[in-house]
Amino acid sequence: MGSCSTWAWQELLVLLSSLWLWVGSAQPTPPGPTHASGPQLKFRLAGYPRKHNEGRVEVFYNDEWGTICDDDFTLANAHVLCRHLGFVAATGWAHSAKYGKGVGRIWLDNVNCAGGEKSIGDCKHRGWGNSDCSHEEDAGVICKDERIPGFKDSNVIETEQSHVEEVRLRPVVSGARRQLPVTEGIVEVRYKDGWAQICDEGWDSQNSRVVCGMMGFPAEKKVNRNFYKLFSERQQLNYRLHSVSCTGTEVHLSMCTFEFYRGNASAACGAGMPAVVSCVPGPLFATGNAHKKKQRQQQQGQPRIRLKGGAKVGEGRVEVLKNSEWGTICDDRWNLLSASVVCRELGFGSAKEALTGARMGQGTGPIHMNEVQCLGTEKSLWSCPFKNITQEDCKHTEDAAIRCNIPYMGYENLIRLSGGRSRFEGRVEVAVGTGNGDQPRWGLVCGEGWGTLEAMVACRQLGLGFANHGLQETWYWDASNVTEMVLSGVKCAGHEMSLSHCQHHSASLNCKNTGTRFAAGVICSETASDLLLHAPLVQETAYIEDRPLHMLYCAAEENCLSSSARLANWPYGHRRLLRFSSQIHNNGRADFRPKAGRHSWVWHECHRHYHSMDIFTHYDILTPNGTKVAEGHKASFCLEDTECEEADVAKRYECANFGEQGITVGCWDLYRHDIDCQWIDITDVKPGNYILQVVINPNFEVAESDFTNNAMKCNCKYDGHRIWVHSCHIGDALSEEANKRFEQYPGQLNNQIS
Structure with missing residues (x-):
């Protein structure tokens, strides 16, 4: 009876496995917690964790932590790994060490899962520890933010770094309305439902450089600690981190080494004070005429690097000038360190993403550089080691691109769309000040002269990509409560960050046709032709x-x-x-x-x-x-x-x-x-x-x-x-x-x- 029962269960498992393979590639819904077969495996997400459900995959095998190579990696592999980590499925995966390079062994290479395996060890691969990869090819996963019901597995190791995701600078200037961008303040990390401070014992300029880079600034400067010390003595502070030690090349504070306070954190930090950072804004975000003049002096002469094809400020295909001719960079070995050098050189912060495969469109002309390998400390991309492309087989389908951290300016709060069928379209409404300190009022933009260039700026300000259409009449969209025209004569060059930066009529409105029918509208799109x-x-x-x-x-x-x-x-x-x-x-x-x-x-x-x-x-x-x-x-x-x-x-x-x-x-x-x-x-x-x-x-x-x-x-x-x-x-x-x-x-x- 026992053997028949065993045989029946085996048959049932085969049937279930077949059914799972059929649906697994689409959107698998795992039957429950999974456990590794064979040797005991442990898993964790590491690297630059923009969210808790994504990162570099690290596996603990044979008493040692290691990574997985991205060769032949598929979404089915990511499904299996995400279930190991307690998530129901994967929504994507990342290659080329997007979340930073790991250390130690590369445990798996050429992994090939069908999607329904209970363990990554059950998938086809080259064998544990058998790999021809470097850590520049470490794979990452993006898991669906939904936990497997009842998942409790000691095989998932939560890295403490994953608890340092959101960081901010808190200014302490009181009185007048705060001016954006915020370039100086106390460094705080999100903790539970509030914010906590970092003890500044051992805090140095390298740590400040990392924080400034995260905030969208290319460099840091010294700060008046005495002012903040007086402030902190009058505050009840809640310290979360101490002993932070960054090299200065990290793109996120979570990638630095640090320690957490345990117990009563408010009494911690001894004679220290909260870490304070002051940042130097790039030319686009500098305030004050003297500061702008200094920035212009630093940027005199023709730039040798530029971004093309990006919808937002601080993103695009990287193009470099060599022998008076603009060309592109091949994406071989392209990573966050090199991308961050470009971002800072252009006056932005560190890099959020190093994009490969012409993700920002294909360039033209020569491909000037290949296998760029920056340390992250260079002032210019041209100071980094690279290979001459003339001997390499690269095409423009491999053009490298970047997304940089930029300062928060709050421009998206001054514009909105109404009446459209989706969030990507609608009648443009802008917020204008009343002049007496009251809340700003919302109004419409006159459609006269409104075109593609103006629509591009509006879509950029909204964070909705490119403009498909700039509309001068919007009678076919639902009317909103806003009916007053407040802005006319808008004329943009197309590169501005906000409609307020474009030319427009001053206080007096000059619009022949008023009312919602003749108000300006946009239809935005995430992509565009070129x-x-x-x-x-x-x-x-x-x-x-x-x-x-x-x-x-x-x-x-x-x-x-x-x-x-x-x-x-x-x-x-x-x-x-x-x-x-x-x-x-x-x-x-x-x-x-x-x-x-x-x-x-x-x-x-x-x-x-x-x-x-x-x-x-x-x-x-x-x-x-x-x-x-x-x-x-x-x-x-x-x-x-x-x-x-x-x-x-x-x-x-x-x-x-x-x-x-x-x-x-x-x-x-x-x-x-x-x-x-x-x-x-x-x-x-x-x-x-x-x-x-x-x-x-x-x-x-x-x-x-x-x-x-x-x-x-x-x-x-x-x-x-x-x-x-x-x-x-x-x-x-x-x-x-x-x-x-x-x-x-x-x-x-x-x-x-x-």
Whole structure:
């Protein structure tokens, strides 16, 4: 009877296991607490713990703590590990030591779980302790914040560092309204339902540097301890930490070594006082004219590093300037230490994330650096060891990016959306002061002149990413209690952190149409497209054609010729055309779609296709001083996917048969030189040296993550019969000095970009 019972239970377990494997990959709901099979295993989350349910996975095996390599890591592996830790499932996992590098052995490599295993030891792997990884490949998990009912397992070890998650600076200045950002104050950590202090015995500048980095500041400075000592003697303090010892390169205080107070913490710290920190704000957040002047002096000269493609301040793809040409960084071995050096160099705090895999969109041009290995103490990324990319096989799909800590400014409290179907859209409402100290009142923004650039600033201020649309009328959204217009004439450059930083009418409102119908609105999105022209193709394909007028009737109908063509003796004579091919890539993270819906597309009988945008590209011939002498009237385009960079990227858009129009991420739209209107009419241009300029999406009709790369420029030399086009480049691809040389000497071969 006993053997039959055992056999039956085994059969049942096989059936349950099969059922579990079927549902496990989607959203496993574990049957209960799990325990390791074989040798006793213990688990913990470590590293930079933004939350208690995520971190680097560490496993205790053979009396030693170690990590797991990220090679072949999957969500199914994370499910098993999260259940070990007492959570119902995993929502994600992290690679490349996102939570910092561990120490000791790397116990597991090439782990391959189905998702339903009771123990990580039951999954396929290379064997305990058999690994070819370094700690730069330590895996982490993000677990669903829901505990397994009744989970009590001594195999889960809570690290004390995980209890230091939230840190703040508490200023003690009284009286006037506190000015943001807060740059100085007592360091406090969240403890139970309140805040606790840190004893400053042994506290040094390295500790202060870490705290300032967390608060979004690049550096620390000395503080007047006597002032705070007098304050602390009059306060009842609750000390939580002591003996804090940081190296200065940590991105979070929890990564430093420290000790907790036990027992009566209010009587602790002896003759000490609470730790106090004073931080130096970066140029974007500096207050006071003298301070700003000092910051500007420190940042004189062309910067050699910049961020592109990020929705928020302090995030983006990392680009560096080398030999007067901007390029990107390959993400091999990219980590928080290197990312923090970049963040501080740019005037932000330490890094929150070191992103790989072109998470902020793909860059263009050269890849200047690979395998950057900063110690974290460097003043500039260029001081860090790195490999020259010329010998390496890296693509722009591996461009490195960062997210930096920035100071809290409270801008999101001065704006809100109302009436929309989701939190990403709505009518824009802003808070304005009353001038008499009362609570600010909420009001609407006038829709006149409101466009994509203004919407981008509003979405950034709200923390909702990029702007899909800037709307001048919002009658179709539900009305709110707010009906008064309080802001008009808003004009933004697109990079501002708040609408209050944009130009706008002063105290007096100037809005022709008032009321909720004509109030400004936005539709925000977490991702955006990014168009840019393939500059070398323009240079390779440019030539002159004298085209007979009798072959240009369609082009004239579409306004593709210069205005003097109307005075020509049709159908006799010809027009001189500068022809070239345009290959427009979408390197962003969202498809590029025309602003207008298909119901408003315009049918052109001559060319027999629909045009989805009135103005998509400007083609211009400019003199050295910027005067326009000829322009291409490529009034509108038929947008479609001609080719895609990777074989596994599917084309989505095709103009034929009234199809959908757009450009898919990773694809391009090619307009060959022999297509009508793919030219500039230079019939009236005199011989000389010129600049050929092409601008995509010139009126910012469609939102992009980066508008600064929408222009392309070339040098032209025209002798009246032939034309030489050379030195073509994206508008922001060169240093300021190289761009000045380019514009100063058009027509002169500019081979020395240095």
